[in-house]
Amino acid sequence: MILAASGTSGYVGWLGLLASLSLVGLAVAISLWQQLGLEGSLLWASVRAIVQLLAVGALLAVVLSPHVPLLLSWLWVGFMVLFAAETIRRRAPEIPGARRLALTSLGLATALTLALLFGLGIFPVDARTVVPLAGMVVGNSLTATVVAARRVVGELSDKRAEVEARLALGHSSHDAARPYVRDALRTAMITQIESTKAVGLVFLPGAMTGLILAGEKPIDAVLVQAAVMFLILGAVATTATTMALTLARRLFTADHRLVRLARRA
Numbered sequence: 733m734i735l736a737a738s739g740t741s742g743y744v745g746w747l748g749l750l751a752s753l754s755l756v757g758l759a760v761a762i763s764l765w766q767q768l769g770l771e772g773s774l775l776w777a778s779v780r781a782i783v784q785l786l787a788v789g790a791l792l793a794v795v796l797s798p799h800v801p802l803l804l805s806w807l808w809v810g811f812m813v814l815f816a817a818e819t820i821r822r823r824a825p826e827i828p829g830a831r832r833l834a835l836t837s838l839g840l841a842t843a844l845t846l847a848l849l850f851g852l853g854i855f856p857v858d859a860r861t862v863v864p865l866a867g868m869v870v871g872n873s874l875t876a877t878v879v880a881a882r883r884v885v886g887e888l889s890d891k892r893a894e895v896e897a898r899l900a901l902g903h904s905s906h907d908a909a910r911p912y913v914r915d916a917l918r919t920a921m922i923t924q925i926e927s928t929k930a931v932g933l934v935f936l937p938g939a940m941t942g943l944i945l946a947g948e949k950p951i952d953a954v955l956v957q958a959a960v961m962f963l964i965l966g967a968v969a970t971t972a973t974t975m976a977l978t979l980a981r982r983l984f985t986a987d988h989r990l991v992r993l994a995r996r997a
Contacts, residue, residue, distance in 0.1 A: 753778070796859050805859040809866040813838045816870045820878055827881045833978055837877055841971040842869050845963055854959055865963065872964045873971035876920045880972040883916030884979050888990065895990055905984035913980045920972040928965050931957070 756778045763770040795804055817834035824830050846866060848854075855861040888895055891912055898908040944953050983991055 749782075792863070795863060800859070802857070802859060802862070805862040808863050809842065812866060812870045813842060816874050819874060820881070823878050824881050826885060827979065828982060830881065833881070833975055833982075834877060836978060837971045837974040838870055838873060840974050841873055841967045842866055844970055845869050845967045848966075849959075849963060865960075868960060868964055869967040872924070873967050876924060876968045876972045877975045880916050880920035880976045881979055883919050884913055884976050885983070887912035887916055888980070888983060892990060899988055899990070905988040905990075906981075908988075908990075909980045909984070913976050917972055917976050920976070921969055924965055924968045928961055931961055 756774060759774050760771050762768075763774060791808075794800060795808060813835065816838055817831050820834040821827075821831040827833070846862070846869070849865060850857045850861075855865065888909060895908050895912070899905065944950060985991060
């Protein structure tokens with residue numbers, strides 16, 4: 733049985749999971765038809781995803797046990813931040829001190845957003861909320877952080893002559909870099925802003941869909957999804973801004989000279 737009857741808890745069984753692989757087969761068929769050469773990537777991504785999800789599911793079963801202290805959930809959150817910071821370092825090797833900057837940005841965003849959510853009583857503080865909400869913060873902020881960092885370096889590298897002209901006119905490094913940092917932040921945040929504007933009209937996001945499939949009332953699913961969307965929007969803005977501002981500061985010397993920047997090919 734793939735989905736339970738209406739009004740009861742919905743689930744996907746093993747047969748349903750195997751049946752869903754037909755959709756991967758469809759994607760592979762399209763790749764073969766259009767000669768995209770993505771068949772191997774599609775299959776590997778699918779296998780890797782299910783293995784990772786099963787492993788995480790097994791760990792969650794332990795973490796969510798009522799006999800396990802909440803500290804284990806917070807340790808998991810710390811691991812997610814560390815892993816995401818290393819991922820950013822690998823994705824943007826041209827960024828000086830990328831790992832440290834990513835740790836600062838992601839750590840600040842995670843701490844701030846979770847403190848607001850739990851401090852204001854929006855969600856209860858337990859393992860069922862700490863790990864998933866932190867995962868949403870880190871996962872959705874990761875791409876925006878990479879984009880912000882690479883755009884700052886790209887803008888300052890491409891517009892080096894303009895930046896140095898502004899410095900020569902007496903602007904501080906902060907003022908000289910401000911227009912380019914602003915452009916980088918717009919680029920990093922615009923995708924999440926557009927997704928937020930389109931939610932409900934163009935697509936139904938994952939949390940809301942999952943709750944509805946699990947048999948929850950649509951209005952309850954909407955309230956949870958709205959809180960999650962606001963969480964993600966705030967986290968993306970906080971992380972991207974922290975990364976862009978701290979990185980821009982590192983790219984100038986103490987006497988307000990722009991350092992030599994390496995661009996990724």
